[in-house]
Amino acid sequence: KAGVTQTPRYLIKTRGQQVTLSCSPISGHRSVSWYQQTPGQGLQFLFEYFSETQRNKGNFPGRFSGRQFSNSRSEMNVSTLELGDSALYLCASRRAGGANVLTFGAGSRLTVL
């Protein structure tokens, strides 16, 4: 079956702009979580959605938001971009009732100039 699909794979934005990243989970997986990966901070949890509801949120400012649709696809949005938002954004899905084993997408590489 198809894996976790993230789009776009690469994008370049300038400070102050906003960006929307998309994630399609594995078919049948209803949980989608997002992580930010940077060289300095490593992998950090952003948020998790399950059945269109945010269940958990990491320690990120309100500029970072997300949502999940009825087909389990998820989007995350970052507004008023800052240079420090340059990162690899990873989406992961898991099946309900699983042991928190995540299947990751290839990531969206965001560069903020």
Place this chain on the structure above:
Amino acid sequence: SQQGEEDPQALSIQEGENATMNCSYKTSINNLQWYRQNSGRGLVHLILIRSNEREKHSGRLRVTLDTSKKSSSLLITASRAADTASYFCATVGTSVGGTSYGKLTFGQGTILTVHP
């Protein structure tokens, strides 16, 4: 902030040698997982060990867990050049009412280079 530390930060070995990576964490856990990441790509789940287990094997992988020391190790035996990647431990914490769903707390990772 990261849950724990991994060491070494980088490990360089020859094909056929064993590679051992260590991970320490800070809080009580439900389980601990190891993931692999090839350069700039997504993470791939390797193995999971539950808090009541001490050792687990999967192919060339061996994971140990010492909850009293809050530490784990990943051993890759007979390394291959294709094992070159970053390896991360990730913990799932315990929380009131159950596990922390999809929230994994990752270590900083070990960069493994296996020379042919």
